[in-house]
Amino acid sequence: MAMVNTAASSYTVGTKTRYTLNLDNVIIFPDNANIPVHPPDEDENWLIITELLSNPAPRPGGHGFLVKDQKGDRFPVIFNTPTAARDVKAYKTGRLVCLLNGSIRDFMPQRGFIVKDRKTAFMLPCNLxxxxxxxxxxxxxxxxxxxxxxxxxxxxxxxxxxxxxxxxxxxxxxxxxxxxxxxxxxxxxxxxxxxxxxxxxxx
Ligand SMILES: [Zn+2]
Ligand SMILES: [Zn+2]
Structure with missing residues (x-):
């Protein structure tokens, strides 16, 4: 992936005594417009960081909620897991949900994300x-x-x-x-x- 390699050249992994993390790096922390359209290669990872705009509720395809990304774009996230209602219980308005290696192929019926494996999503108890x-x-x-x-x-x-x-x-x-x-x-x-x-x- 040429795009990833270009960005990788300007990216430094942090150490125990150096904090280099940049939440504005759209390759690692993509907003809606920069989410890769392909599934991750073995050596690529990214984390979509979003803030919940609604509490979880039953939605077509599972249980889900509306989120906004770091640029303010809104889209639904639907848990399509066997235990969806339980998996989204801790996800409350104003908290963060982070989606690991989410791909745009997951959208349906509108632009949004389907979580098929609950291990690829996790909640953080704060807002953006x-x-x-x-x-x-x-x-x-x-x-x-x-x-x-x-x-x-x-x-x-x-x-x-x-x-x-x-x-x-x-x-x-x-x-x-x-x-x-x-x-x-x-x-x-x-x-x-x-x-x-x-x-x-x-x-
Ligand atoms: Zn002290
Ligand atoms: Zn501590």
């Missing part, structure tokens, strides 16, 4: 604005040489304590303070972003 804000915060930490190295609270270097999301702390005291100050709301989202940073999307 929060996801983008947290990603920019990690970029800033990386640019200041703090990412993966400094305590998230007191900025002390060589912080060895690691949360499950890989956020660093100098010790339990700072970690507890951060948790009650709001990290409890952000941990799951940061965990996703920090793990996406390490993925070689075109390995």
């Amino acid at each position: 604005a929060t996801l983008r804000r947290l990603s920019l915060r990690l970029r800033g930490q990386s640019e200041r040489g703090e990412f993966g190295q400094c305590c998230n609270v007191c900025k002390k270097r060589d912080a060895l304590r690691s949360c499950r999301c890989k956020t660093r702390y100098c010790g339990l005291e700072c970690q507890r303070a951060d948790w009650s100050k709001g990290h409890s709301q952000e941990c799951k989202i940061l965990k996703a972003l920090i793990s996406w940073n390490r993925i070689d999307w075109w390995d």
Whole structure:
């Protein structure tokens, strides 16, 4: 795929101490207009990040909801899985649904997506604005040489304590303070972003 190779040349996989993830990279995180029309090759992966505009409801072909992509385009996502009603239970208005390697061939009856395997979709408990804000915060930490190295609270270097999301702390005291100050709301989202940073999307 020539298009993918061109973009790949300007894409750097992050490391433990460098956060390079760019949610505006439409090859990795395509909006509706940039979703590949072909199924993924073995070495290509992408993630369509959308925000739910409606709660799940029975729809033709399964259970689903309306979403908007990162550019604001709206389209339906339908779970056509054996346990569709159960699979979409946690998907609520204002949360994110991420679709792994979704292809445009999945559309019907209008432009939209059919999820056939529930493992290819997952929910994050925040909206698009929060996801983008947290990603920019990690970029800033990386640019200041703090990412993966400094305590998230007191900025002390060589912080060895690691949360499950890989956020660093100098010790339990700072970690507890951060948790009650709001990290409890952000941990799951940061965990996703920090793990996406390490993925070689075109390995
Ligand atoms: Zn600290
Ligand atoms: Zn955490």
